[in-house]
Amino acid sequence: MKNIFLIIFTIVIVLTASGQNADLVYVDGWVDIRSGGEVYEALPGDVLRAGDSVITSSDSIAELEQKDRSKIIVKPDSIFTIREIETDSGKETVLATTVGAVSFKFGKLFGKEPILATPSMVAGIRGTELTVYAGEDGSTLIAVDSGLVTVESMGVSVDLVKDEGVEVLPGEVPGEKFSLLGRNLDFSSWNAEKYEDLIAEPILGLEHLGKQLGEYIKKIDSHNDLFNNLKSEKEAAKEDLQKIIDEKGKDQGRIFFNENIHPIDLKTNRLFLNIRYYSLSSLSFRRYILGRLYLDMKGRFIMDSKNPEYIQFLSIYQEKMSLFEDKVVPFLDVNDI
Amino acid sequence: MKKIIITVSVLILLALSSCTTMKAVPNEKAIERFIELYNTGDAIRITEMTSIPMLIDGEIVARDSDADSFWNSLAKAGFTLNGTESYTVEPLNPKSSLYFGDSMEVSTFFTKYVPKTAVLVRVEGPGGDFILLLSGRKGPYPFIFGFTGPLL
Amino acid sequence: MYKRVFLLAIIAILAFIMSSCGAFLGVSIEDRITQFESDLNGNRSNIIDNFSESCDDYPGMNTLAYWNDSGSFDDDYKNFNITIPSNPDSTFTTSFSDTSGGGPYTIKFYLIDEGDFFLGENWRIRNIWISDTLYID
Numbered sequence: 020m021k022n023i024f025l026i027i028f029t030i031v032i033v034l035t036a037s038g039q040n041a042d043l044v045y046v047d048g049w050v051d052i053r054s055g056g057e058v059y060e061a062l063p064g065d066v067l068r069a070g071d072s073v074i075t076s077s078d079s080i081a082e083l084e085q086k087d088r089s090k091i092i093v094k095p096d097s098i099f100t101i102r103e104i105e106t107d108s109g110k111e112t113v114l115a116t117t118v119g120a121v122s123f124k125f126g127k128l129f130g131k132e133p134i135l136a137t138p139s140m141v142a143g144i145r146g147t148e149l150t151v152y153a154g155e156d157g158s159t160l161i162a163v164d165s166g167l168v169t170v171e172s173m174g175v176s177v178d179l180v181k182d183e184g185v186e187v188l189p190g191e192v193p194g195e196k197f198s199l200l201g202r203n204l205d206f207s208s209w210n211a212e213k214y215e216d217l218i219a220e221p222i223l224g225l226e227h228l229g230k231q232l233g234e235y236i237k238k239i240d241s242h243n244d245l246f247n248n249l250k251s252e253k254e255a256a257k258e259d260l261q262k263i264i265d266e267k268g269k270d271q272g273r274i275f276f277n278e279n280i281h282p283i284d285l286k287t288n289r290l291f292l293n294i295r296y297y298s299l300s301s302l303s304f305r306r307y308i309l310g311r312l313y314l315d316m317k318g319r320f321i322m323d324s325k326n327p328e329y330i331q332f333l334s335i336y337q338e339k340m341s342l343f344e345d346k347v348v349p350f351l352d353v354n355d356i
Numbered sequence: 357m358k359k360i361i362i363t364v365s366v367l368i369l370l371a372l373s374s375c376t377t378m379k380a381v382p383n384e385k386a387i388e389r390f391i392e393l394y395n396t397g398d399a400i401r402i403t404e405m406t407s408i409p410m411l412i413d414g415e416i417v418a419r420d421s422d423a424d425s426f427w428n429s430l431a432k433a434g435f436t437l438n439g440t441e442s443y444t445v446e447p448l449n450p451k452s453s454l455y456f457g458d459s460m461e462v463s464t465f466f467t468k469y470v471p472k473t474a475v476l477v478r479v480e481g482p483g484g485d486f487i488l489l490l491s492g493r494k495g496p497y498p499f500i501f502g503f504t505g506p507l508l
Numbered sequence: 509m510y511k512r513v514f515l516l517a518i519i520a521i522l523a524f525i526m527s528s529c530g531a532f533l534g535v536s537i538e539d540r541i542t543q544f545e546s547d548l549n550g551n552r553s554n555i556i557d558n559f560s561e562s563c564d565d566y567p568g569m570n571t572l573a574y575w576n577d578s579g580s581f582d583d584d585y586k587n588f589n590i591t592i593p594s595n596p597d598s599t600f601t602t603s604f605s606d607t608s609g610g611g612p613y614t615i616k617f618y619l620i621d622e623g624d625f626f627l628g629e630n631w632r633i634r635n636i637w638i639s640d641t642l643y644i645d
Contacts, residue, residue: 040562056570066562068561069565070566070567070568070570103564260609273611276608281610281611281613285638288578288579288580292568292574295568296568306416307422310422313413314417317426318429318430321433321482325483340459344459350571352571352572352573353464356416
């Protein structure tokens with residue numbers, strides 16, 4: 020009897036552990052999947068894995084289902100990515116909405132709930148049905164239909180329950196939460212309004228977006244510092260190793276290596292994967308949020324490219340891009356582009 | 357019999373002319389037709405002729421909707437290219453990417469997404485010269501892979 | 509006579525097409541591990557091809573920097589030598605050594621067959637454990 024429980028428990032753990040994959044169960048209109056540097060048409064039956072993105076167009080939607088029967092609906096003009104990150108409590112799945120609207124209805128199976136992310140916030144969830152709106156200005160709007168959601172941005176958290184919502188501006192702490200009762204949220208008008216605000220004051224908007232990019236870069240730097248510390252530790256241990264080999268012979272050296280250097284090696288690759296997580300998040304942010312603003316400004320000032328406001332915008336933009344090139348690009352690969 | 361052969365030949369020619377290829381070197385006529393099309397301000401047609409991902413300055417445009425919105429904003433601003441006679445064509449070379457920017461993303465874009473048959477068309481526009489990165493063909497027009505300018 | 513020549517020509521063309529897209533060139537578990545070992549010791553630019561895209565860590569691993577700075581498979585360590593048992597199962601434990609000065613270490617592989625009717629078997633690595641630590645997920 021005990022064994023049966025053990026088997027069932029193991030199966031459940033395995034199922035929830037591989038729950039980050041999602042099956043594409045329904046597609047309406049043209050939807051792309053970006054996977055491993057390739058882009059192809061999404062069709063029902065495709066499986067999305069960590070690192071894969073679903074890109075819907077202005078008139079298409081995609082519905083995904085996870086093994087625990089969680090449902091994810093990627094609404095028009097959205098970019099949704101499944102990612103993974105290593106945290107203190109182990110590996111976590113991150114369901115990231117870069118732009119657009121995505122609705123989630125999570126299953127009841129126990130296990131680790133995923134983290135939800137947009138460019139301006141991360142959210143922890145518990146048995147929840149909610150919609151995440153990620154605006155093209157980098158803002159986020161979260162609307163909770165059931166369960167509990169903890170939204171965190173710039174180190175400040177706010178808890179949301181049924182029929183509550185909150186807006187998070189890029190590079191800002193979460194705003195005041197509000198009641199959804201009697202309000203009909205319409206993503207496209209909210210998004211259009213947010214984007215108009217951004218484009219009305221593009222320099223200020225760019226500064227906010229730059230702050231958000233800075234947050235990603237801080238995370239990359241802090242993981243990179245830990246990574247470099249481990250490397251220095253390893254270098255120091257390698258010097259000791261040489262001394263031990265010289266004084267006590269190769270066999271003692273082997274024991275020293277296995278006890279002191281091998282454990283460092285085992286930790287190094289997990290840290291590197293986290294650096295990659297934040298680098299890929301930065302790349303999405305740069306491509307779909309910052310890039311979109313750049314294109315709009317170029318279109319707006321194409322006949323007046325000497326305009327002082329435009330020149331100031333370009334100079335700040337260039338500064339942000341230099342930072343991106345210095346701090347993020349070293350961790351990117353041609354396959355990511 | 358003769359009629360059948362002529363009809364079949366015409367149909368084959370028509371079918372071939374409507375073929376889409378990303379790997380044909382655009383000839384002068386195709387380039388001029390593209391500039392003319394561009395100057396009509398028909399953003400929908402230009403979007404159709406846009407290869408995604410596309411490069412605009414140092415920015416990789418990965419969504420059709422972003423390209424569409426860019427071409428629309430240019431059309432709305434009244435942006436046109438000066439004539440079809442004063443352009444120059446340059447084949448791709450290892451330094452071509454530098455017109456667009458000196459970054460890892462731009463150089464990767466060129467190696468990964470730009471066919472070797474692409475050409476850089478330098479054409480005058482408001483405020484200076486612009487570069488159109490063209491290759492392939494669909495019907496009478498080449499595809500556009502990149503746009504940058506005004507050059508300093 | 510013509511019919512037979514025609515049939516032979518069709519078969520020859522089909523065989524040519526299939527061979528040019530990799531048919532009849534299945535990759536067994538041993539082939540995959542041998543290839544992985546060879547990539548570790550040589551040019552690592554295609555090392556990612558040994559792995560299934562279903563690896564959770566795939567986006568992170570899909571860069572040369574990961575492999576060259578990846579701890580146990582660091583490019584400072586040379587002459588990786590993986591002992592391949594005969595007729596290995598899709599999950600098998602073995603050992604590997606290198607010139608790092610330590611080891612040999614136990615290494616466990618889990619592979620999946622991503623082949624199809626035309627390509628035949630095509631095993632790819634899904635997970636690696638080194639010294640009982642999940643190394644590639």
